[in-house]
Amino acid sequence: MLVEVRACGVCASDLHVLQGVTPHGPQLPQILGHEPAGVVAEVGAEVSDWHPGDRVAILMGRFCHVCPACLMGRQNLCSSLSVPGIDEDGAMAGYVLADAEVLVPIPLDVPFEQAAITTDAVATPYHALKRVGIGENVTVAVYGLGGLGMHAILLAKLAGAQVIGVDLDPVNLERALDWGADEVVDASDGQPARRIRALTGGGSDRALEFVGSAAAVDQAVKSLAPGGRAAIVGLSAERLATVPIARFVAQETEVVGSFGSTPQDLGELFDLLEDGRLDLSRSVTATIALDGVHDALRALETREGHPIRTVVTDFA
Numbered sequence: 001m002l003v004e005v006r007a008c009g010v011c012a013s014d015l016h017v018l019q020g021v022t023p024h025g026p027q028l029p030q031i032l033g034h035e036p037a038g039v040v041a042e043v044g045a046e047v048s049d050w051h052p053g054d055r056v057a058i059l060m061g062r063f064c065h066v067c068p069a070c071l072m073g074r075q076n077l078c079s080s081l082s083v084p085g086i087d088e089d090g091a092m093a094g095y096v097l098a099d100a101e102v103l104v105p106i107p108l109d110v111p112f113e114q115a116a117i118t119t120d121a122v123a124t125p126y127h128a129l130k131r132v133g134i135g136e137n138v139t140v141a142v143y144g145l146g147g148l149g150m151h152a153i154l155l156a157k158l159a160g161a162q163v164i165g166v167d168l169d170p171v172n173l174e175r176a177l178d179w180g181a182d183e184v185v186d187a188s189d190g191q192p193a194r195r196i197r198a199l200t201g202g203g204s205d206r207a208l209e210f211v212g213s214a215a216a217v218d219q220a221v222k223s224l225a226p227g228g229r230a231a232i233v234g235l236s237a238e239r240l241a242t243v244p245i246a247r248f249v250a251q252e253t254e255v256v257g258s259f260g261s262t263p264q265d266l267g268e269l270f271d272l273l274e275d276g277r278l279d280l281s282r283s284v285t286a287t288i289a290l291d292g293v294h295d296a297l298r299a300l301e302t303r304e305g306h307p308i309r310t311v312v313t314d315f316a
């Protein structure tokens, strides 16, 4: 499928490509962009379900469809996975090629920029929440309140969970309360887990880590109640080191990694968007032209303006 790109989100992972810290190492020079949506321009000879003019969001992943992970529906773990925009040329261009299997139709009322960011900024925390399992009255601590963390709050509240947001930045903490977090914890003393255990009377049931640092993972694990489960989403070259093994064992603590999302996740999210249950009207901080990407990346790095998502919508 050839898709004319109408919107593509700018993500912290774009910075990882620039810094060379992606899982496989980028192939520079490389076109960025792994959060796209657009309009089908041309379909391949063997494609029957899509037509030129269809509005689509694209899950950026090339899957083999035949390895054990793909056959289990865990395409994000495909043994030959390559992510356009991370491992190879991406979508910050007028057009992008994609397999028909990774396209999702965009509901009529959903604008391109919201559809675009759903493919990563929303789908990645959605997948992480499914990895840990949440529901009514489950408490979940969310470490790191950037684009992914903020959407974790939205999605966790949608599922009826009690949410505690954790960040160093007072503006992010204030915004988390605005977006529905029940409590927020300022992590600037380096010990947010203590405060979380006090607030919850013994620890949170779940924790999500979006920061990508060993210190934040350590705190996320330490904030758990006995039987608790944490998902690590933030990427880092650091090693895991946290509570004593005896405590980990005696409390049956679970820690899982969570990487990207699957076509199934994306389908479920677009159903929520179509039903109007998931409201992303506050998620796009700014729309820019392609030549503004460098400034947008700098702002992400310095956190200037506290962007949730900046989206490129003008590729002229």
Ligand SMILES: [Zn+2]
Pocket: 011, 012, 013, 014, 034, 120, 121
């Ligand atoms: Zn991303």
Ligand SMILES: [Zn+2]
Pocket: 063, 064, 065, 066, 067, 068, 069, 070, 071, 075, 077, 078, 079, 080, 081
């Ligand atoms: Zn595969």
